[in-house]
């Protein structure tokens with residue numbers, strides 16, 4: 494049997510539809526045999542490129558592609574200090590490309606290498622965001638008409654920055670039909686009197702937890718009133734409220750029977766999930782900010798979450814993700830891999846391989862790929878009947894058209910495309 498060796502490792506930057514994607518291509522000494530992997534870290538792409546080109550590529554050149562486990566383990570410790578989104582994204586690009594190559598060598602899709610399928614396709618959720626409850630509801634209706642059964646809902650908080658709604662970023666939205674000062678929490682007088690627009694201009698916007706929680710609860714009331722309980726709704730807090738407010742919020746929303754409540758706490762505060770578990774049965778999803786394969790261990794071991802939300806390129810790719818999924822299966826925890834537009838189509842193909850294989854798959858976040866993206870990545874997973882489908886081709890079943898990718902170079906951004914700083918009304922920083 495042939496034993497191909499790693500000949501070249503390339504890092505490709507491309508931005509076909511407004512999101513900066515980082516793709517790794519491993520070429521072997523066997524003509525036509527190569528693989529692709531996702532190493533996308535939109536906020537810090539250039540250090541990922543350096544970690545691969547300056548360190549991993551020379552380290553791996555000439556090595557056999559066969560032993561992915563050994564390559565993963567030796568690359569992981571080759572920096573001595575390990576983890577973090579830069580090093581793990583670099584490693585993920587290598588790891589996914591090697592799985593792609595192994596599948597092509599075996600003439601099997603990666604889900605077959607992992608043990609075969611548990612399901613035909615992977616149910617997905619899509620995002621419905623709006624300036625008002627009606628707008629969110631109308632978008633939901635349109636998604637439901639297209640066959641989606643799981644929808645993440647986010648509504649603007651009038652006058653404040655709101656996660657999941659770009660039009661409300663500057664705090665100018667006033668279209669929400671609900672007065673947030675009349676929600677389940679009374680707004681304290683200092684906040685009612687406070688006009689964030691007048692007093693301080695924060696470029697990332699002003700966020701306050703109390704108006705946010707009132708508007709989110711009003712949205713859930715509206716949706717259940719309009720659609721009943723026949724559609725699954727999800728919601729992302731994005732870690733913006735204090736831990737004890739999070740405990741209260743999880744209890745308040747229990748009655749709306751969410752499919753899951755996401756990122757209620759930041760990883761630094763995740764011990765608070767124990768309080769949530771002891772007080773309500775709202776399903777919990779957590780983990781997109783994890784940047785080590787072991788961050789999720791206590792959450793699974795102590796049954797503090799229901800869905801693993803890890804962004805798999807941030808923990809090093811398929812190799813660690815499949816082990817975490819197996820641990821979750823043993824402990825009754827499902828997968829819901831992070832998958833917005835800043836997971837490249839190659840990363841989505843890697844998620845899909847796991848989703849088709851793993852018994853404990855829960856749901857997949859879908860990205861609605863733009864037309865340019867579909868052209869740059871031939872073999873993109875497709876969406877039909879509310880599910881993501883594989884094309885069944887060997888490896889990850891996806892490729893990159895390098896010539897076309899080069900026609901969509903990165904667009905320069907302020908501060909290199911860093912995440913916006915959102916602030917409280919008093920000017921202090923909100924996570925994240």
Ligand SMILES: [Mg+2]
Nearest residue numbers: 729755756781
């Ligand atoms: Mg999220």
